[in-house]
Every structure is written in structure tokens, then in C-alpha cells.
Amino acid sequence: MSKFVPFGDLTGQKLLLATFFLALANFMVVVDTTIANVAVAHITGSLAVSTTQGTWVITSYAVAEAICVPLTGWLAGRFGAVKVFASCLIGFTTFSLLCGLSNSLEMLVFCRIGQGLFGGPLMPLSQTLLMRIHPPEKHAQAMGLWAMTTVVGPIVGPIMGGWICDNFSWHWIFFINLPIGIICVLGVLKMLKPAETPTEHVRVDVMGLSLLVIAVGALQLMLDLGHDHDWFSSQLILSLAVISTFAFAIFIVWEATEKNPIVNINVFRHRGFSIAVLTMGFGFGAFFGSIVLIPQWLQTNMGYTATWAGYVTATMGLGSVTMSPVVAKLSTKMDQRALASFGLFMLGGVTLMRAFWSNDADFMALALPQILQGFAVPFFFIPLTNIALGSVQPNEVAAAAGLMNFVRTMGGAIGASLSVTIWDDHSSIARSEMVSKLNVEPTLSELTARGFSQETALATISNLVNKEALTLAADHVFLVFSVIFMAGAMIIWLCPKPRKVEGAAPH
Template sequence: MTAAGGRGERNPWLIAIVVSVATFMEVLDTTIANVALPYIAGGMAVSADEATWVVTTYLVSNAVALTASSHLAKALGRKRFFLICLALFTGSSILCGLAWDIRSLLFFRILQGLGGGGMVPVSQSILADAFPPHKRGQGFALFGVAVVVAPVVGPTLGGWLSDNFSWHWCFLINGPIGLLSAALVSIVVEETPALDGATRFDIVGFVLVSTFLGSLEVVLDRGQIEDWFSSSFILAFAAVGALAFTLMIPWEARHESPVVDIRMIATRQFGSCFFVMMAIGAILISTTQMLPQLLQLNFGYTAMLAGLVLSPGGLVTMGMMFVVGRLSGRVQPKYLIMIGAGVVALSMYNLTSLYGDLDFWFFARSRIYIGMGLPLIFIPITAASYNGIPPHKTDQASALINVARNIGGSIGVSLAQNVLAHRQQFHMSRLAEATIPSNIAYQDALRRLTDYFVSLGSSASVARRQATQWIGRQIETQSAMLAYIDVFYTLMLLAALVIPLAMILRRIPLGAPAPAAH
């Protein structure tokens, strides 16, 4: 089947809606479980550290499935493979909700990640073939809603389900949605036949790529918890991942049918798209995690209220997706991406003006600005990544773009948490330098605070201790605030780096049907 195959027979918008619903469900599960971890730990009588493996196992198996999705979609046909992945994801989601201990839950999360990892790139390939090249931006608008809005909805929905029902519903909710999606996909999506040569599976490449991506996910997800390279556990996974990467590059570069065609990343167009998508994944996932964390730990927000801060931005993103989808057929992708990166960078800069008395709407407005900028990057870069790609390589392109988004998200969260931890220590030590006997301003503040606690009824010695503790808490709070500011400066620079990458992109035909590349 050609890239155009089936366009006149099936409504592409109906196809876009159907596959985007399934994609939304899968991407939602990357964040919905995060806020449920304390409930899972309590319900299964395990430590908080053990409960975090619920997230890690999903990310690792998801990355492994991404690498094999291109070959399996060709060997089985996209529709058949998509339905198998959807069935595996839905069934394992139900089993996660019915898990009887932590081991069974982790096993079912591995299965869930395998199903989800194969589903998302194939949905992109289905969309790429359903729409003609000059209208792909509009089709990817729906897909963009799923990928960009789902991580925002996840924490809010997960917190609400855990608070009002139980953590089990974070997984059980996928059951009816998955069954409905499977029925719609079987009716609406047209099958593609297996392609010639699809049975020649690069097993060595699959093992090397899976080992590298799996090890990388473990290092990034567990690094902060295990204290990075001071841990033999992290060192072991880093060494295995580095070895796999070293062997993977020459093997995949020379193989006739590589499981991951890394030669595509070396091209000007696709390589730029790959690294821009990594940056977008980093910014999207890290801000989605860091902002609620800041609000809960430093501003006293509940999990539900912190999640609601993200909601206005999610609504703006949904609206912008369709606006940008229309613009993408009229404006060169590189210009939309540059504008979007500028908006995101400015939104990150806005968040650097943190102080203790900021209200709900300051943070909500910041998310609105981010929600305006991300669609200007995501839709054009997704559409541009298929420009010049032969039809038989669209599955490879989909897999690589999703690998970029997933790795970028993991790197972004890991980078943000690492910057936060180290800069908080730095600021705390600098602020603590002022609390010395020779500092007249400190001694004056300590005396006035002591007098205040004495006026409340404390003895002089107790009041002195209370005053010292109060100052210590203020140092801790202010150092955390300054560290978050450093995190947002880091993400601002990351967004700014997208601009020169976008300038590398080639101009593409606009406004009229373009022939598929061959």
C-alpha cells in the first residue's frame, strides 16, 4: 500500500479521532500513577522507594516495545499490530487494578508498557498515511492533543481517583475505554498488508537497542533516588547501557534492515526533528512534574489543587492544537517552531519571578503561556519529521520520534530534579553563612524574634530556640524557592536552544498536495 492508500475510502478525521483516543489513554498512564504512589505503597505495605518501581518498570518496557514496533507493524500489518497492542495494554491495565501484591503489579505494569510502547508510534504511522502530506499538520493536531494534554490531565485525574475511590481505578479506568477503542479501530482503520522483507528481524540490533534504552531509563528514573554514580546499582546499569550503545551504533549503521535506522538521525531534516522532539519532551514532562511539586511542597497546595493549576493550560493547548493544525498548511514549520520556542522560553522566564505570596492564577497563567507555545512546536515538528521519508520508512520515523519524546521526558525530569537538589544545597549553604554571631543583622533579627516568642509566653531559652528554628525553616524555604528558579532558568535555556535547531529545517511545499517521497 502506498502512502496514500486508502485515503479516499475512509474518513481521515474519523481515523484520527479513533487512534488519538487510544494514544491519549496510553500517554495518560505515564503520569497518572505518579500521584498514586503513596496510596500504592500504603495499600501494599511497601516502602515509597519500592513503589516507585511502578513507574520505572513501565518506562523501561515502553522503551523496549518502541524499538520493535516498526518491524512488527510491517510483519503483522499496522491495524492488526495496533489491536494486539491495545488488547495487551487494556488487559494488563485491568490486571494492574486487580493486582494482589507489589510483584504482581510490577509484572502487569511491564506488560502494560509493552502494549503501550507499540501502540503510539503505529498510531502516528496510521495518521501519516490517512492524510495527504499537505494536511498532515491538521491530522497531527488531534494526536498532539493526546500527547501534550494527557500528561497534564494525568496527575489531576490520578489524584482525584485516589482520593475519592482508590488507586486501583487509576488502572481500571482504562478497561471500558480500551474496549471501546478496540471496537472503533477494528471498524474504522484499514489494514495494511505485510511488506516485503518484514520478516527479516534484526534480533542483535533489537537486543542492543533495548538494552541501551532500558538501562538509560533505569539510570535516569532511579539516579536521584540511588544517589547517582555513588551507587553500584546505577553504575552497573550505566556500564551496561554504555556498552550496548557502543556496539549498537556500528551494528545498526551497517545493517540492511536495522530495528532502529539511526542513519535517519544523521540527516539534516529528521535529525533536527529528533532533537527538537527530545527538547519538547523534556520541557513538557519536567514542567508537568515540577510545578505541582513546587505548589505542594512550598505553597501548601493539595494534590488536587496543584493539578488544577495545570488545567487552564491544558484547555489552551487543546484550542491551539487546531489553530496550529490549520496554520501548518500555510506557514513553514521552522517559523512556527521558532515562535513556539520563544513563547515557551518566555513562559519559563516568567516562572523565575517566584516569591512566597504568589496566587493560583500566577501559576495558571504560566501554564497557559506554555500551553500556547508547545503546540506551535509539537505539530509542525511531527509533520516535518515525515517530510521526505519514503512510505516504507514511516514506521521507523514514528518509532524514532516517540523514542525521542520518551527519552527527552526522562532526561528532562532527571535534569530538573538534579538541578533542584544540587542548587538547593548550594543556596542553603550560602544563606546559612549569614547566621553567624558576627553578623549584626542576623543577631538583631534573632533578638526581635526571641522577644516575639517571649511575648507569646515562652521562656527566654525556649524562645531563643524557637527563633533559631524559625530562621532555619525560612532558610530551607527560600533555598528551595531559589533552586526552583534555577530549574526554570535551565528549562528556559533548553527552550531557546530549539530555535537554532529549527533554523536547520528545510522548507517544505505548502498549500497543495505534494507527492509522497519515494
């Protein structure tokens, strides 16, 4: 094995600083995937839009990020990993500023798309550059730091987002990226220039990329606009569904026959990879849909501030941080299908616990499923990642990892859209059913006897019915997600017994 030669004088303190800037940049991007979750109620109130429309702030970022992930390898090969990383940091920071300055939903969603497009390559490139600047014997520690920022980011996001929204305004959840982004850009340009990767003129699969953008964009627009346009009774939604279906079909045929595909779909020939990635997509959709819905329900129905909604959401962090190294160790010794199945069953169980939440639930009743979920997530995420990447040929691992991240991110975006849509639709159904069975007169008489005016008494009853309907609808969403987790726990056994992947880690 040839001796590792540092790039320039990238040793000692300079190497530590370079590692810090890469980890900090990754942390900033990961935090941004969840920081907006607890801010949706503030954003919808400030911009006078519905909760369903407010969710576009989350889904637009996720979809743009998902589309850009498959392009990362081509961009790095064509322009150099360090140049692309620095350029993406500049773009991400610029769009963060524009997000904070947004005064309409349209502008905010457009800027979140920009954030996602530039943020997509930052996670995989930070991983690549960390591996590049450290000697092989230090790769495990470098990846440990990278994994820690990836795990801790979603925990810090809701707490930070809630505190900022309650004490300043939602605009500041984007403005805080400015100093971090500027520091990271300057640090990367100063420290990492000697570690630039070689470049070559590689042709990009323009047709494949165009079809991917059209298919994913049409699908997400259909999901985001469907509720407001009464779904398939609308010509627009019907057209979007047809466009998405045809674009996906043509995309699959094109990519299967293209010499340099933007997405190497041939890795789906491996049964283990296909089933693991399918399970990952459905499971992450149910997981992300839940963590988007919970803060909104807490703030709308339970009177929680954004800060306290963030605390409830973030209580799963302890388990995730604690169990990640344990599960990584177990993955080298046990059948990873059993570990993944256990994690999915546990996620199904805690989601089922939420399906019995009521309007008088206390903090511990709300936090307990979150805490248990934190312990379950590593069992779900790490073995599924290992099964997927252990099922493909060594020369296909990079393409498989990119495709898996794409499916996972798309699953999250679709899950977020569906959770809020089902919640909204089912609350209307639940309200209608309650109103049809409600005998208002006794309650109305009691309230008027206590000094309430007729109008105030009716408004009080209406408010109680609305709150109960929203809770019943949220419980319905959790029941649906619980079934998805349970189904995933059984489907994973269709994978062939995976090869042992020594030292495998989540990508």
C-alpha cells in the same frame, strides 16, 4: 485512483463506532502518560518512598513505551495490525489492573513497565487503522479526531488524576482503565476484524533490539538511581554508565550495517531531520521535566491538593487546543524554522517566569505561565515534526516518524528524572547555605515569647527553611530548562530551509 471499498460492512454507524473505539483507546494511553504526574506525592506517601523514587512510576512507563515504539511496524507486519492492537489493549488493561493492586514500589514500577510495553504500539496503530478504515477524502477528519485525543489527553490526565487521588486513592487512577480497556477490546474485535492487514514472515533484528533495551535501560537506571547512590562515586552507577555508552556505540554500528534494522539510523544523514529531532528531544525533555516537577512542588510546598495541582497543570490546554489548527495552517505558508524558533523562545520565556516563583505566589501567578505555555507548545511541536519528516525521502517517513517518537519519549523520561534529581540535590545545597547564614536567635526568642515551646519554635523555623530551599531549588531547575529552550530556538536555524509539507500534521 481506485475506488475505496469498505472492509466488510464498515460504513455508516459501524464506521463511526469503530472510529470511536480507536480514538478512545488512543485517549486512554495518552491520559496515562500524565495522570500519574499529580499522583506522585500520594504514591510516595502511601508506599513510604522518596520523591526521587516516586518519579520512577513516570519514567519507567515512558522508557518502556519508547523501547516498544520501533517494534510497532514489525509486529503489525508479522501478526496483523488489528490482532496486535487488540493484544496490546488486553496487555495494557491487565497491567493497569496490576498497577492498581500494587502494594510496593517495586511491584508498581514493574507493572508500569508492562503498561508501557503494551501501550507503546497503541498510538501509532490507532493512527494506522483510522487511515485504513476511512476513504482518502475522510483522512483529514479522521486525523483531526486522532490529534484531538492526543492533545486533550495530557490536559484531562492531571485533572482526573488529582480528583481521583483526593476523593478515592491513587490506585483508582489505574483501575479506571479497566472498563475503558474492556469496551475497546470488545469493540475492536467485533468491528475491525475485516480490516486486518496482510502479514508476512519478517525477521526481527534481535541483536539491535537487545542492544537498544540494554543501552536505554542502563541509562534510565543510572539517572533514576544516581541520586540515591551519590552518582559516580558508586561502582553501580559507574558500571551502568559504561554499559549504556558501550551498548549505544555498538547499537549504532550494528544498525548502520544491518539489512533489516529495528531502527533505521541512516535517516540521520539528513541534516534537517537530525537537527529537528535533536531539538525535539531536548525541548520535550525540558517541557516534560517541568510538568512533572510543578505538581510535586505545588503539593509539597504550597499546600495544594492533587486536584488543584491538576488544575494549574491543565490550564495550558486551552492554548494548545486553540492554536494547533492555526499553527498547522501557518506551517504551509511560513518558514517553519521561524515558527519553531518562536515557539521555543516563548517556552524559554514562560519557563524563565517560573524561575521567579516564590512561596507566596497566588493561583494566577502560577497559572499564567501555564496558559502562555499552552499557546507556545503547538509552535514548538508541529513545525519541528514537519521539518523532521519533510527532510527525509518519502520511503523513509515511517522509519523517521518512529525514530522521532522514540527520541521524544526518551527525552521526556530523561527530563523527568533530571528535574526531580536536580531539585532534590539543589534543595540540600540551598538549605545548607541558608542555615550557614541564618541568625536563629531573634526569631526563636520571638516565637517563644508568643507561647511556642523551644522544640516547636525550632521545628517551625526548620520547616520555613525547608520550604524556602525547595522553592529556590525548583527555580534553579526552571532556569536550566529555560536555557535549554533558548538554545533550541537558535539551533533550529542550522536546518536547511525546509520543503513545504502540504497538509502535514504531527505524528
